[in-house]
Amino acid sequence: MVMEIVCPAGTPAALRAAVKAGAHTIYCGFADETNARNFPGLNFDRSEMRDGVAFAHTHGAKVLVAINTFPRAGEEVIWHRAIDDAAASSADAVILADLGLLNYAAQNHPDLRRHLSVQAAAANADVINFYAEAFGVKRVVLPRVLSVPEIAEINAETEVETEVFVFGGLCVMAEGRCSLSSYATGLSPNMNGVCSPASHVEYSDDQGVLDARLGGYTIHRVGKNDPAPYPTLCKGCFNASGKSSHLFEDPVSLNAERLIPQLQQAGVAALKIEGRQRSRSYVAQVVRNFRAAVDALEAGHPLPEGMLARLSEGQAMTTGAYKKTWR
Amino acid sequence: MELTVGPNQFFWSADRWAALYNDLADAPVNRVVLGELVCSKRLPFYQDRIPDAVSTLQAAGKSVALTSLALVTLKRERKLTCELAEMGVEVEINDLTALPFFPQSTRFSVGPLVNIYNEGTLAWLAARGAQRVCLPPELPLSSVEVLAAAGADLGVTIEVWGHGRLPLAISGRCYHARMHGRTKDNCQFACEDDPDGLDVRTLDDQPFLAMNGVQTLSDSYASTAHHIDALAKAGVSALRLSPQSTGFTALCDVYRRLLEDQCDGEQTVEAIRNIDSSARLSNGFLTGDFGADWSGDAAQVSGRT
Numbered sequence: 001m002v003m004e005i006v007c008p009a010g011t012p013a014a015l016r017a018a019v020k021a022g023a024h025t026i027y028c029g030f031a032d033e034t035n036a037r038n039f040p041g042l043n044f045d046r047s048e049m050r051d052g053v054a055f056a057h058t059h060g061a062k063v064l065v066a067i068n069t070f071p072r073a074g075e076e077v078i079w080h081r082a083i084d085d086a087a088a089s090s091a092d093a094v095i096l097a098d099l100g101l102l103n104y105a106a107q108n109h110p111d112l113r114r115h116l117s118v119q120a121a122a123a124n125a126d127v128i129n130f131y132a133e134a135f136g137v138k139r140v141v142l143p144r145v146l147s148v149p150e151i152a153e154i155n156a157e158t159e160v161e162t163e164v165f166v167f168g169g170l171c172v173m174a175e176g177r178c179s180l181s182s183y184a185t186g187l188s189p190n191m192n193g194v195c196s197p198a199s200h201v202e203y204s205d206d207q208g209v210l211d212a213r214l215g216g217y218t219i220h221r222v223g224k225n226d227p228a229p230y231p232t233l234c235k236g237c238f239n240a241s242g243k244s245s246h247l248f249e250d251p252v253s254l255n256a257e258r259l260i261p262q263l264q265q266a267g268v269a270a271l272k273i274e275g276r277q278r279s280r281s282y283v284a285q286v287v288r289n290f291r292a293a294v295d296a297l298e299a300g301h302p303l304p305e306g307m308l309a310r311l312s313e314g315q316a317m318t319t320g321a322y323k324k325t326w327r
Numbered sequence: 328m329e330l331t332v333g334p335n336q337f338f339w340s341a342d343r344w345a346a347l348y349n350d351l352a353d354a355p356v357n358r359v360v361l362g363e364l365v366c367s368k369r370l371p372f373y374q375d376r377i378p379d380a381v382s383t384l385q386a387a388g389k390s391v392a393l394t395s396l397a398l399v400t401l402k403r404e405r406k407l408t409c410e411l412a413e414m415g416v417e418v419e420i421n422d423l424t425a426l427p428f429f430p431q432s433t434r435f436s437v438g439p440l441v442n443i444y445n446e447g448t449l450a451w452l453a454a455r456g457a458q459r460v461c462l463p464p465e466l467p468l469s470s471v472e473v474l475a476a477a478g479a480d481l482g483v484t485i486e487v488w489g490h491g492r493l494p495l496a497i498s499g500r501c502y503h504a505r506m507h508g509r510t511k512d513n514c515q516f517a518c519e520d521d522p523d524g525l526d527v528r529t530l531d532d533q534p535f536l537a538m539n540g541v542q543t544l545s546d547s548y549a550s551t552a553h554h555i556d557a558l559a560k561a562g563v564s565a566l567r568l569s570p571q572s573t574g575f576t577a578l579c580d581v582y583r584r585l586l587e588d589q590c591d592g593e594q595t596v597e598a599i600r601n602i603d604s605s606a607r608l609s610n611g612f613l614t615g616d617f618g619a620d621w622s623g624d625a626a627q628v629s630g631r632t
Contacts (some may be wrong), residue, residue: 076446125397126399172498177496221530
């Protein structure tokens, strides 16, 4: 079976572009703190969501609604309403991470398909099967801590479909279990749907040296004419043991394009592209490339060569945890 | 309010590890959670000391629980997690992987690395057998208040992070190994040289984080010294103190005196600084604008200039 290409859409225009470019499935979120890409000017209001789902369905594509932050105590109703509205818009599934929300969805919308978000960081077959048994989860988005052989082992031990990230931003920490951003800025992926937010970034230019600060912490320093990467905390440069280095990860992004055949052999059902904050032209180009790759694989043809390099952050790419030596 | 000692997050020698729990038998704490939280490769070095530590602490009247690993990916880690449920000691789960191994009737506790942000999640876990929960350190006081009230209704004891470097992230990658140009599988136990984690500073040399193998902690020691009244009023029943390599039992004494009203927040902070004068403090997750923030005194805002 052809692996499903699951593509991000931060706007209705990006959704339409992705569908036309050949995405099998689109994922998106409401324009509030209920999803993990809660950026200004991004995401869908309720009527845009209904229209987007209808457009996708007309073209034979599916829509998944990410409601994958952790509801704030005392205000769960905001997140419950998001699930209700996703169901009302005829979305094909919701992507959830919080136990309470999974339970709410299973109890109140038993026919609405439930996917487990990467933010739940379910990293082995035991816990994945637990989510299936407790909440009827049909698909899990795997955290970016696993190698390809480990993914194959998981698929051998579970009926739950697996979806893996293949392109775009790369979390180096187990997702949903990182509060680095709120430690430095007060805003976190789990609570606010943002990481290393632009509102807390400052650049300063001092005699040809460009500093980038996040929440007042200087984590990049480059020459004025060098490319200045965005100061995402886990890709920052730090001093430790007498040296400055990218302790956690270099400013790279994920590209597992070359691993598509191995991922298919490992039993992966769907390939996920990161980047709801990206433009529709970016999204369309990435989708076309990945769609061509899975179609070629299905037809027994060789994969098209490295077409995605120039789309990635700072040109540097990694296959991340899929190769064991990354650890 | 009770005092709980959380699992040691760092890699100590077996002798040092065992000495901590011997000392804690005489310390004014009610509960001790022990075992390996961070990295399964560390466990064989002190695993055979665990039964003695458990019996020593139990004989001293402490309630004792064993922690699960925070991130379970490998076969042997799944096996270890499964075996925990059969050891006859209460388990504190710090990854939901442990949950399916408990029969529905088994009571367990939940540690700070499980995401409990709201009443729905707390209620679900309570129905599944959770009797005690240490909330994630990231939660603001407003959330702690709501969850403590919900915990009271559900019969779940609510604990909060009381003192210690904050566990901020866990990864598949070992940063100690990476810094030494090695991989996790061939780490040569680079983390054993840093009994409180390795200092990570910004490019301006501001103290910021502490690296501990696959775990990343705060540089600052989170302290609830100034929030005891607010936490007690909210219905919080226990404070968690996280082991550090120097003066830990003295630190337990300090917090005990605070809980018994023998000293106030200011005096507590002074006593903490007498134990380790270089320690930077924070309480920003509870009431500040950001986690590293410190409301204690204007002269020191943790990490920042």
